[in-house]
Amino acid sequence: MEEFRITRQQLCSMIDHTNLKPYAVREDFEKLCREARENNFAMVAINPAPVRLCRELLAGSGVHVGAAVSFPLGQDTLAAKIFCAEDAVKNGADEIDYVLNIGELKAGNWDYIEKEMREMTSLCKSFNVILKVIFEICYLTGEEIKMAAGMAKKVGPDYIKTSTGLGCSGADAHIVRIMKEASGEDVKVKAAGGIRDWQTCREMLMAGACRIGTSSSLKILEEFEMENK
Template structure:
């Protein structure tokens, strides 16, 4: 378990994917997001793929990674589309991919499809030597389904499991983060995303087992 009392602000910053996935985001707001990430030296900037070329240019001489989302926010696009999105984003400069699994197929119990969907994207991403996180949308799932999603992600070769898109009914909860960490052990990373607005909440998520946090309140958390 991480001893959060010992985490400095600089160390906390490297847990954060500074996120701006708003549909109304403009070039000016994406530039601001990147400037904030550079100032605080966060792990990454997480943005929609349209903005990846801009972010890659702005972040090229820093340790902040440009990352993007695939099959976002519903997860219901077909596998081929997700693979194409991922490859195109990486070619445009993305260093990590956060894909939404097929939530409906997971809830319906079609774990073979869910696993194959993730695996196809994982293979494409890893062929480019990049990292894949899998978004579950935990607010729509029960504990058994979350555990199943963890097992599918691990079997498919993903690098991280992630709680939420931030576009559904609820973001990350301590219970779900702890459950995900218990299920994947130290084999995968766990990203808590959605509804984290303060330093106290961020540290609590890390204490529960998160190794990365998706936040838009980065400046508030680190100031």
């Protein structure tokens, strides 16, 4: 495997520590936020309801709070996505990961996809929060992925993201490379879905991802540390 060097601190700064389970309770979020604070992860990735709680738990830590919008299907109206994102920001989110309308994309309605992406980007920029656009790559062809990434290059969200983790498959290093090449230098790529070990995480980083969404953060760190003793 090609040599890849990274420090523990650098790795932690690229991890979105994730709990999107529908049955998560306060104790789960306390644990999530404690782990994120202790390791200085980039963000906790959660559903909108616990945003205010996590913002309070992470006060003063520098760890961001990220809300998943229209998760995991992307089938809300644009008005609903805008409302949910704005509500999450007002409750303390400083990152938004939204699922684009996969059905409209598959139908070739690129005007709709551009309008959705542009309005979500504009909203997040107005609040100075980070926006990530989730593609759910397992449902898309290579050409559709390239076109959506090219649209992101044109519109300018902060990130495009591979997957929700709840689709029929997750992140793929080859697709990460395609997304990065098509989106250009100014749009970053987040890999998420099925990243449960350091080897897979490393593959995504080597492919061009600079954020990793995972609920296996501590396992990845443990394996990283074992390899780098």
